[in-house]
Structures are given as structure tokens and as C-alpha cells.
Amino acid sequence: MALIKVLDPTAKRLEDNASPGPDAGVLAGKRIGFRLDQIWRCWDWISENWEQKFRDAGAEVSYWRSTNRSGEEGEEQARSLDAWLxxxxxxxxxxxxxxxxxxWTIRDAIAAANTGVPTVAVATKNFEDFAHELAARGGRSGLRVHVLPYPLNELSREEVEPVAEAYFEGLLTVMGASLTAEEKAA
Structure with missing residues (x-):
């Protein structure tokens, strides 16, 4: 009789970084990067809303959009992400x-966090647990995750805007950020 070895797909990584990484701190003068994808228009709208708030606080904002992630295009995407980070x-x-x-959101967030920059992944409520599970499996169980309601993409821009407004303060808290030095001191 032959013996087989069954691998446990739920095994935890031996090396894990349970730290959330550094706090973002005061945002004035910082360069904030939004990682976008190809399909979630609601995330584009929320990012645009938050971009204006960050710019009003004195930060610069840039975007990097994930596209095809396999083959030669995937290799170019990896180089592009590394350069943008x-x-x-x-x-x-x-x-x-x-x-x-x-x-991909968590993979790219882990890549960012591994460079030492303050990083937060944004997930909708239905994918919150999965985001944390993937972060742990990627060796960053402490990755910061900010949770938005679900569903979002089915909503109109007018319906998404209040969500962006309502969840911005929570984003700052998760990031360990403040808009001004005075807020940091308070």
C-alpha cells in the first residue's frame, strides 16, 4: 500500500509580521498613492473624493492602476508597481x-507594506475576512484593512459619495493619520 502526504491548506506561515507597520502621521507634505484596479468604478469615485481631502490637507496624490497580471504584461505590471512604490x-x-x-489588492498592499511605507488595504464588508486571511497567508497578518459597506459598485455615483464622506474619518484612524499637526497634538 502506497503512502500519501496530505497538505493542510489552512496552515499558518512560520514567518509572520503581525505589526500594522508605521502610522501615516501628519499628512501635510506626504505623497499618498492610491492603488486602483480595472473594474470597480465605485473605488475610482471614492478615491477621487478622498484625493481632494488629502490635497486640502497639503498632501500630494498619485494613482497606480492594476491591469493584466499574467505573462509579459504581468511582469511589466510588477515592475511598474515597484517603481510607483x-x-x-x-x-x-x-x-x-x-x-x-x-x-490582488492584498498582494499589492503587502508589497507596499514590505517597503516600510504606511499601508492600508480597503475592502468591502463581504470580503473583510478574506482580506485578513490573505494578508495572514501572505505573511502580514497585521496589515491594516479599512472596511466599506457592501454592495457599492451597484450604486450610482450620487449614492457612493455619501459613503466616501462617511468612511473618510475611519480611514484616517486605520492609517494612524492626522490632517494637521494641530490634530496630531490634540
């Missing part, structure tokens, strides 16, 4: 709103 001080990676999107 060198231009930002803080990363907000989204949107974890489906299985593969959650995987």
Missing part, C-alpha cells in the same frame, strides 16, 4: 470587492 510615502490599496480583486 518608490514615489509614495503612504499607500491605500483597493478595492477588495471580489475573490480575485481581494487577492
Amino acid at each position: 518608490k514615489t509614495v510615502d503612504i499607500v491605500i490599496s483597493g478595492l477588495a470587492n471580489c475573490g480575485s480583486c481581494t487577492g
